[in-house]
Amino acid sequence: MSAKNRQVCIFADEVEVINYLASTIQQSANEVLQEPAVCFFIGGSAAKLVCEAVTKIQSDWSRWRVAFCDERLVPSTHEESTYAAYAKYLQNSNPTLLNNFIKVDTSLPVDEAARDYEQKLHSLMSSEKGCSDLKWPHFDILVLGVGEDGHTASLFPSHPLLDEASKWVAPISDSPKPPPSRVTLTLPAIWAAGKCIFPVIGGGKADILKRILCPGDGGENLPVHRVMQSSKNTLWILDSKSAEKLEEFF
Numbered sequence: 001m002s003a004k005n006r007q008v009c010i011f012a013d014e015v016e017v018i019n020y021l022a023s024t025i026q027q028s029a030n031e032v033l034q035e036p037a038v039c040f041f042i043g044g045s046a047a048k049l050v051c052e053a054v055t056k057i058q059s060d061w062s063r064w065r066v067a068f069c070d071e072r073l074v075p076s077t078h079e080e081s082t083y084a085a086y087a088k089y090l091q092n093s094n095p096t097l098l099n100n101f102i103k104v105d106t107s108l109p110v111d112e113a114a115r116d117y118e119q120k121l122h123s124l125m126s127s128e129k130g131c132s133d134l135k136w137p138h139f140d141i142l143v144l145g146v147g148e149d150g151h152t153a154s155l156f157p158s159h160p161l162l163d164e165a166s167k168w169v170a171p172i173s174d175s176p177k178p179p180p181s182r183v184t185l186t187l188p189a190i191w192a193a194g195k196c197i198f199p200v201i202g203g204g205k206a207d208i209l210k211r212i213l214c215p216g217d218g219g220e221n222l223p224v225h226r227v228m229q230s231s232k233n234t235l236w237i238l239d240s241k242s243a244e245k246l247e248e249f250f
């Protein structure tokens with residue numbers, strides 16, 4: 001189903017979701033690979049999907065730059081660290097890509113960690129894309145997750161961070177999902193990206209997907225819905241279980 005730069009693709013199972021995620025990331029990256037592709041990855045269960053998708057992509061990985069849509073403020077070896085989740089998979093299968101990750105300095109207090117990460121992203125856009133003094137960044141691909149409450153990255157329902165209108169990266173120290181301290185891309189930084197991809201699997205996400213994707217289901221103010229309303233291009237890659245409550249609409 002496709003409307004207003006929004007596409008929803010439903011597949012039988014996790015394997016098909018991973019295959020389509022791989023071909024979508026590869027195709028989107030091919031469109032920009034005359035420059036390094038700047039991708040942002042997410043934590044949570046989607047990390048495994050992304051890592052498995054990466055194993056199916058043929059590319060010159062030295063030309064990729066990967067940052068995080070959000071990161072939890074714990075040491076990079078901690079089991080809750082998003083970086084650690086990727087390192088666990090990629091250190092053997094794709095060390096070149098892992099070396100090109102732009103990490104959040106989680107040793108800093110959360111406000112400083114967010115400022116420092118934003119500075120790193122400014123430098124990245126300047127060195128790799130020749131863009132300096134950008135009001136908003138033009139990241140190529142964001143792979144995002146969705147929480148059962150409708151959050152995405154570390155943007156939570158009714159949180160004041162949803163009104164952030166000048167920063168690319170913001171700190172949060174009261175995240176309802178633990179751990180409480182995190183840094184996250186802001187809504188305007190997400191809106192400016194070339195493509196937002198949401199791979200989702202499992203029946204636990206069926207209710208929230210219905211609220212977000214079905215008109216009139218009351219999800220209009222949820223962070224994920226706000227991403228979708230103003231993003232240039234949003235792609236949902238769903239398995240049949242997560243999509244089981246969408247059937248009457250698609």
Ligand SMILES: O=C(O)[C@H](O)[C@@H](O)[C@H](O)[C@H](O)COP(=O)(O)O
Pocket residue numbers: 042043044045046070082144145146147148151152153154177
């Ligand atoms: O916590 C994180 O690292 C992410 O910031 C978060 O936005 C995640 O993508 C969703 O909470 C979905 O996570 P699950 O897929 O694990 O439910």
